[in-house]
Amino acid sequence: MQIDLRSDTVTLPSVPMRQAMASAPVGDDVYGEDPTVNSLEERVAELFGKEAGVFAPTGSLANQLAIRTLVAPGEELLVETNSHIVRAELGAAAVFSGITTRTWHAERGLLSAHDALSMVKPNSGSYLVSTTAIAVENTHNFGGGTIQPIEEIRALHKGAQELGLYLHLDGARIFNAHIASGVALKEYGKYFDTISVCLSKGLGAPVGSIALSTKDRISKARVWRKRYGAGMRQVGILAAAGHFALDNNQTRLVDDHRRAKYLATQLNSVLASLVNPDHVQTNIVGLNFADLPISASEFAQLAKSEGVLVSVLGPKFGRLVTHVDIDDEAMEKSAEILIKLLQRTLMSK
Template sequence: MAESTELIDLRSDTVTKPSLQMRSAMASAEVGDDVYSDDPTVNSLEERVAELFGKEAALFTPSGSLANQLAIRSLVSPGQELICETNSHIARAELGAAATFSGITTRTWLADRGLLNAAQVLDLAKPDSGPYLVSTTAIAIENTHNFGGGSIQPIEEIALLSRKAKELGLFLHLDGARIWNAHVASGVSLLEYGKYFETISVCLSKGLGAPVGSLMISNKERISSSRVWRKRYGAGMRQVGILAAAGHYALDHNISRLIDDHRKAKQLAIACARIVPSTINPDFVETNIVGLDLSGANVSALEFASDAKQKGLLVSALGKSYLRLVTHMDIDDEATEKACAILQELLKGAFMAK
């Protein structure tokens, strides 16, 4: 349990630290050279995760961004187009990697809370549009949607989009960095999610608590090609079974407990809404992300975050008036209650009449 002198870190679920049990699993991991595909712990993790989603193969990567970019390169040729939601991680938070690495165009649609509407996306898609217009080749969906406040994509819309995309010859990619949260909160199986997408990325170092690691998941052909591109991008790894062992431990022990993170996020949202209802609708908090709208406050999100830090709470300012809080396994009930009290105090001051 965090001591009172420690900061309560709600900036992201990436800030978690490996437990003693996870560290023990890492220390005893059997390893080999993964560039030669000789690391048995990596190999078994890749096989395990691919099977979870009903796919043929997977590739261990050091980051979710790389897993996304390898998937995009496997689906979209230079000069072609990927479409995704305006505030998706691929469009907003991967530093233009799709253009830089793959030489492709990205167009976006804007959706409330990032939620998928298949008809809206299909209206934007323009396959086989040459010779003057860029042809859409693939569509990326993020689930849960980070900048949408951890929203869960409706499975009915995913299924509809998948069916129509196949008719149009379009590929679907799932940015599933937090698909584990969507799975636990919605009850939709990983196999169900897996069947709608040609490629999938998943992260082990967010809510599952591993220190490093993501995977790209697809068929054997795409994974074989992506293995070459991973090395070309300088991300070939050697005795990385030490990290894969953490991934195995995370899958064994840390999926079902995500529901506890969701409960704490809801608690934070309710506490904030009690002081300033306009900041958040707690009904929209489905997983472990709380997005606060500070429009109308007498401080910016950055100023609010600075004030929170002075009181022992770390949060992320992701826009002039948008504040993000993310719950995770290193935040216990006592820390959650303290965070609620700090937020309520600061919100009272931030929305006082000028």
């Protein structure tokens, strides 16, 4: 049996979730006739205080639909250097929408409103690309699951309003941020023009994200969804999993966060430079292998041979992610295995 800590996207639907999916009322969603999809879109929109939502099969598509409604071809979107939109969506904003992206760097992905706003080039005439929107990722995946400070979000919103810019929230793991910080979902929602919300990460659904905004923007997003080939039919089977996840898997995220902190603390006791437990705010543990004589890929291979799957994000950087399928027994077992491998590697240094 393997303990899969590569991502919270690897979770398997539980038997009760599968039962909910099998019994879901369905219809043709392209015609707007799937009651389970419609109710899920309305439910998530209400959670964030938005007018409407549209179901998408992936978080990447939800991001791209939202961005497409905000930024016209040839205009500019500002994002943090290691944000998912520019690092892990394969240039989709340029390919699908003809959008230019420019980035700023933030330590651990943590937002500085000043840094983002200082890059803005609005109304640049016929010589320079004009900035139209800024995107923020919360929590920040490649930053190690970091939670964006609400005071920085408020400052960014104030500055964006003064400059006439739109804001997009990549909320793939916004429920982790909400549970860990105590900031209400509607509080996050009121600062952003568009939001993408993923149901298939910490919440444990097998498929599904929702893009949120005004009724007008979501109406336009539906057209783009169809144009991108993602108009689906009896998709209520998938939406039912989203409903189940919202009903059952929100508050339990505290357990994922606790287990991630445990793993970080245990590994730090062997090699302090590997991970700082104080930086582990949610369910992601970033691993820095700089002080080990092997690469992240080599360590991941060793871990795999012992039954633990680790994500490799760079030559010397890895990641552990806790999720609904990792219980305390798996947490303790994986910590034991990884500690043993670290000690063995350090002895051979």
